[in-house]
Amino acid sequence: xxxxxxxxxxxxxxxxxxxxxxxxxxxxxxxxxxxxxxxxxxxxxxxxxxxxxxxxxxxxxxxxxxxxxxxxxxxxxxxxxxxxxxxxxxxxxxxxxxxxxxxxxxxxxxxxxxxxxxxxxxxxxxxxxxxxxxxxxxxxxxxxxxxxxxxxxxxxxxxxxxxxxxxxxxxxxxxxxxxxxxxxxxxxxxxxxxxxxxxxxxxxxxxxxxxxxxxxxxxxxxxxxxxxxxxxxxxxxxxxxxxxxxxxxxxxxxxxxxxxxxxxxxxxxxxxxxxxxxxxxxxxxxxxxxxxxxxxxxxxxxxxxxxxxxxxxxxxxxxxxxxxxxxxxxxxxxxxxxxxxxxxxxxxxxxxxxxxxxxxx
Numbered sequence: 001x002x003x004x005x006x007x008x009x010x011x012x013x014x015x016x017x018x019x020x021x022x023x024x025x026x027x028x029x030x031x032x033x034x035x036x037x038x039x040x041x042x043x044x045x046x047x048x049x050x051x052x053x054x055x056x057x058x059x060x061x062x063x064x065x066x067x068x069x070x071x072x073x074x075x076x077x078x079x080x081x082x083x084x085x086x087x088x089x090x091x092x093x094x095x096x097x098x099x100x101x102x103x104x105x106x107x108x109x110x111x112x113x114x115x116x117x118x119x120x121x122x123x124x125x126x127x128x129x130x131x132x133x134x135x136x137x138x139x140x141x142x143x144x145x146x147x148x149x150x151x152x153x154x155x156x157x158x159x160x161x162x163x164x165x166x167x168x169x170x171x172x173x174x175x176x177x178x179x180x181x182x183x184x185x186x187x188x189x190x191x192x193x194x195x196x197x198x199x200x201x202x203x204x205x206x207x208x209x210x211x212x213x214x215x216x217x218x219x220x221x222x223x224x225x226x227x228x229x230x231x232x233x234x235x236x237x238x239x240x241x242x243x244x245x246x247x248x249x250x251x252x253x254x255x256x257x258x259x260x261x262x263x264x265x266x267x268x269x270x271x272x273x274x275x276x277x278x279x280x281x282x283x284x285x286x287x288x289x290x291x292x293x294x295x296x297x298x299x300x301x302x303x304x305x306x307x308x309x310x311x312x313x314x315x316x317x318x319x320x321x322x323x324x325x326x327x328x329x330x331x332x333x334x335x336x337x338x339x340x341x342x343x344x345x346x347x348x349x350x351x352x353x354x355x356x357x358x359x360x361x
Contacts, residue, residue, distance in 0.1 A: 015083030021090075022081040028067040062091050073097035075105045092116040099123040134158040169194045176327040177296055180338060180351040185331075193331050197301065200326075276304045276316055288323035294348040298325030305329055307340050322349060 031037075032045055042048035050060035066087075070077050073094050080090040085105070092113060096104040099120055108116055140155035157165060172194035179185050276284075284304045291298040304321045308314030322340065324333070332338050338351040 014086055018080055018083045018086050018090075021087040022077065025063065025067040025070060025080075028063060029071075032064070032067065062087075066091050066094050069094040069098060073104060075103070079105050088113055089116070092120065095120045099125075131158065168198065172197060175300065176331070177298060177325075179336070180332060183336075193327065196330070197326055200301065276321065280304070280316070280318065280321070284318060284321045285323050287318070288347070290323065291325035291328060292322045292347060292349045293324065293328050294344075294350055296325060296328065298327065301326035303329050305333065305340075307342060322346065 028045075028049065037043075037045040037048035040048060042051070044064075046057060046061040046064045049055070049063055050057045053060065070080075070090070076085075076090055076093045076097060079085045079093075080087070085093070089108070093104040093108050093116070096108055096116060096119065100123065101107055111119055135158045138155070138157050138161070140153065140157075142151055142153045144151050156162075169191045173187070173190035176190060176193065281304045285302050288302075290296075290302060302323050302325055305324045306314040306316070307320050307322055314320050332351060333340070338353060341350045341352050344350050
């Protein structure tokens, strides 16, 4: 089938989907009246729909909300049942009708989905009660996944607070330099980096001074040795870390290494120690005058990094240390796995992309 035919078929199938969605909304409205969710022990109808249809809670909530509002928007109902509009547009047009638009389908034709949402937001009235509910319902949840190797965050904030957080993350993310070699870094990744850096500022000061938090690292000596550090290493409270994260903690933080045998018996409990003494760190930062990467003028949270990694025998002395800004240190080296080019002069450092044969760090 030619491209034009494939495109027509794609549109035809969306018409079928739209008609089916309308019928689904009709059925859902009857189930809502019958209080089926309560009879099955679900807290809400959206929760029940999410379970029965195996769809996300966001999609389920949109289905429930639209099934309840579409009777008050007959023009939207007709357009959806006839396959003239898709379900997502129907969701937004019902909201458009709810804020007083007499001809949501006709007027809504002038906007794409994002534009419809902006128009609804512009017209929507926000009462003191609505503001109170938005503030009361604020929350932020953070938890590791089942592997303990990464963390997931989600939540919601009232409008003004959300804008403050968004602006802070955007400004911090925009201040980071580009990745080496023209590599691309997504907006989401940069905002994640921005959140981590702001949290570090809160714990240890924006300059990364001597008040860094103590991190306890627990090492299963046998497992870590067999896996070259890729297993058997965890920070306190359980999350697993890999070779790059361990290398960064040894490079920048006050750490407490605690080894254990296979049976859990503690061995070789280390004392708290700073890998780079504060006096030496200050000297390196003064000597390099900021980030030592060629072309980088960054001075945010400049840290002393081992050119030859500490874990591979690199000495903790001035000749083996270079000042790197937080982004180049945390993101480029310890996050993305680049390494410094040892052939470059100290004031004009560049990165080398790590190959599969290179050891981590």
